[in-house]
Amino acid sequence: MMGGRPTALLTAEELARSGAVGAAVEACYEALALGDREPRIHALLAHLMLEGDFYDQAIAEATKAIEIDPDCSAAYLALGLAYDRRGGMSDQSVLVWHELAEVAPDLVTAHVQLGEAFAAAAFEDDAVASWKRALELDAKEARATYNLAIASLKREGMALALPLFRQAGELDPSQDELFFTLLGVHEAPAEPIDIERVKPTREARLGAAGLALRAEDLFTAADLVRLVLDEDPDDPEALALAAYAYLKQEAANESMACALRALSLDPELPTALYCLGVVYSRRTGLNRHAARVFIALAKRAGTHALVHVLLAESLLGLQKFEAAGKSYRLGVRLDPACVRARFGLAASHLTEGRFAEAQWEIRRAAYYDTKRQGLFWRLYDEYAGAGED
């Protein structure tokens, strides 16, 4: 079925990868004019149609790809996503995700999606079983945990669901991202930090400590912070870095001690507020404290979606569901791709009996999550590679 890739297909792929959707579609049709029995073209076309929200066309193309080759995993992905986004096709969606889980049994997302399709069809027990299967494959799968949190909310209420939302949030890489954005460290260093080569100035040491933290080299970061504190124990920024390093080592009390000291020196330091808020939010009974801290953080760094999400989670713990919904909505507005905000907003909708809106947010979360993972291209390249071997 598959040999080398025809030139027209290669052109279409290149255009699609570069985001030139319209031109890529045209190239796909040119490739189809040369021969319409190539599943990759149909799968790619389905993906492109999905990008443009043309669900029926995406369904038609993905179906053709599967008809030609029932092992075309990328086509199953496109087909399942098209069914989910079109809505009202949960029966078909369940079948497709089931097929994908068969074709690619180790593909965690297939089980997560299968669970969401089951949940949309009101088969809650099967849904939970699918998400648990996803977590067996990858214990750090945030979306499966978010879904379990939603399931727990439906069955047991917010008090039991909230810890799961927070657990999922901590698996979500966006939380660490927030700290580093607040710190102004956007990239991990290309090479490990050599403490001997760091200039003996406060700024250089703190900058290098931030980079070391980003690279999860906690010991180097701790040594650099210590050098700064030895010169000035009242340096709030160094204390905030120490608080984060302790937080990453699950040493919550040490983190709290450093963050509180930092905030006694600079009450508005965003990095210290972040650490203290996270420590408080992990403790039962401190939701009010966490909310207070995250409100202060929102005042200082309100352009970051996750700040509002963290605040919203504390508000959920205080049963301030309407205010939480408002914060989640702000989070989604600031970053429509924020999966955590979407699931939180879904939870907020559920407390208001707005089930359809909740389902919609979960579907949007799935869309952004699969897009972020670049899942289509991973499956497509694996499939194309296998055909060319």
Add this chain to the structure above:
Amino acid sequence: MAAEYAADLYQAFVDQDPAGAIQVVEHARASGVPQEQLFDALYAPAMGLLGGAWAAGDIDEISFTQAAVVAEQIGSFVMPPAARRDTGVTVIVGTMHRDHHSIARTIIAATLKEAGFRVNDLGVDVRPADFLERVEETGARIVIVFAEMTATARAVARVREMLATGGYDDVVILVSGGPFAAEPALAREVGANGVVPSAESALKLVARVARDRAAAEAEA
């Protein structure tokens, strides 16, 4: 005074003396610091002192960790009370007969429970007579009836009739579900006293009903 207690608590942390730390907390409580303020008045300042001592090198890394362990051990003594106090108000909740929708009921029931209301959850597919029976058993004066279909929403009128038959005209019936949100007049038609569109509104409405009733009883 609170600052002194915080300093004493910090010292107990550094001395790795959990018993001493508990004693400080007990003294503070005995001197009038309420439980909900112990964390802010004592614990957080003591932790700030601990962070400062570590930063200044007054205590080394190991002592810092050991002090943090003591802080962990006494954490539960200073936490604000987690559960809200029992309000003493019983609320009966249930989904109407022939209706098996349970999500909204579960979320609202759990929210009320967490807020200290005594929730009696009858589950799904509840006949009007079962609501009456439970009102008689518990003496509850607030009932929340859930219905997600038009037919079952209209059938809430039977609950009102049943309660009236039993002599419970004074029971407040609140309703929740899609049909009531879509057609606000429906609640009045079926004899309900109010609509609960969300978990937070349930909290507010039930608290208001309970307050009004208590005020009326006090007047009487």
